[in-house]
Amino acid sequence: MKLNKIHHVAIICSDYKKSKYFYVNILGLKIIKETYRKERDSYKLDLSIDKDYQIELFSFNNPPKRLSYPEATGLRHLAFEVSNINEAVKELNDKGIVTEPIRIDEITGKKFTFFNDPDNLPLEIYEK
Structure with a gap:
C-alpha cells in the first residue's frame, strides 16, 4: 500500500x-x-x-474531555505551516489568542510555537 x-x-x-x-x-x-x-x-x-x-x-x-496535560498516548497536536511566524503570532495575539514563546526546532532550525483551540486542543504553527 x-x-x-x-x-x-x-x-x-x-x-x-x-x-x-x-x-x-x-x-x-x-x-x-x-x-x-x-x-x-x-x-x-x-x-x-x-x-x-x-x-x-x-x-x-x-463528548468526553481530552487529556492534554500531562501528555497522553495518541495524537499530540495539529500543526499548520505559516510563511511568517512573527506575523502569525501577532495576529493571533491581537485576536486574544495566547501563544507560547516562539522556539527554534533544534533539528530543522525553523521557528514554531503552540496555542490552544477552545477545547484546549494543542495547535502548532510552524514557519515555512
Missing part, C-alpha cells in the same frame, strides 16, 4: 458555535459545507486549508 497524502483531520468540539467561530474567524479556514445531522443532534462542518487539506469539525452531545 502507498499512502498519497493526509485526506482530512477530524476534530470533535464541545461547543460548536465557539469552535466554528475560532476555526473560521480566528484561523481563517474556509467553510466547504455545514451539515446538521438530525439523528445525532450534531453538526459536521467541513473546512478547507488551501485546496488540498480539510478539517472536519464535529459536535456531539457531552
Whole structure:
C-alpha cells in the first residue's frame, strides 16, 4: 500500500458555535459545507486549508474531555505551516489568542510555537 497524502483531520468540539467561530474567524479556514445531522443532534462542518487539506469539525452531545496535560498516548497536536511566524503570532495575539514563546526546532532550525483551540486542543504553527 502507498499512502498519497493526509485526506482530512477530524476534530470533535464541545461547543460548536465557539469552535466554528475560532476555526473560521480566528484561523481563517474556509467553510466547504455545514451539515446538521438530525439523528445525532450534531453538526459536521467541513473546512478547507488551501485546496488540498480539510478539517472536519464535529459536535456531539457531552463528548468526553481530552487529556492534554500531562501528555497522553495518541495524537499530540495539529500543526499548520505559516510563511511568517512573527506575523502569525501577532495576529493571533491581537485576536486574544495566547501563544507560547516562539522556539527554534533544534533539528530543522525553523521557528514554531503552540496555542490552544477552545477545547484546549494543542495547535502548532510552524514557519515555512
